[in-house]
Amino acid sequence: MSASIPPSRRADQFVARFPDGLREQLAAVAKVNGRSMNAEIVARLQGSFDLITSLPLMVQDAVEDAAAAKGCTPEVALADLVLAGQASGGIVLNIRIAPGMTIKEVHDLMGAMMDKVPDAALVVVERE
Incomplete structure (x- = not known):
């Protein structure tokens, strides 16, 4: 009989009490995002753990x-x-290099920005 129970029904469950109005907010956002309320809650909780990895x-x-x-x-x-x-007073400049940019384009971009960035700023360069 348990074979006919979908995996989502066998997953861990937790009952939560929401403050007034939160359930309605979740329902509205879930509808906009095209998710069930459960999927919205799980996505938001998971996102709070994924913050650092982003x-x-x-x-x-x-x-x-x-x-x-x-x-x-x-x-x-x-x-x-x-x-x-x-x-x-720290400043961090995060530069993301778009796919397909040439080294010359990156060099020119960095050169143009460095005139405007304080010497003490931390510059982080990443490739997308």
Whole structure:
């Protein structure tokens, strides 16, 4: 009989209590995103864990190092790093190189930007 039960019904379940109005907000956003309420909740929860992995690798490494040093979660370490950067007036310039860009185009782009970026800024370059 359990073979006829779909896998989604055999998955772990958790009952949650929502504050007033949250259920309606979730239902509206789920409808816009074309998902069930359950899929919307799962996507949003998963996204909160994926936040760190969507950052540039250099930043991910800094977050992991800070989390290990402080014995805290990556999210707390990221918040600490951002606040520390803001307090010291830090500037981070994240440049993403589009597929198909030539080395000359990248060089010209970097040259044009470096005149406008303070010397103390951290420049992170990534390929898309």
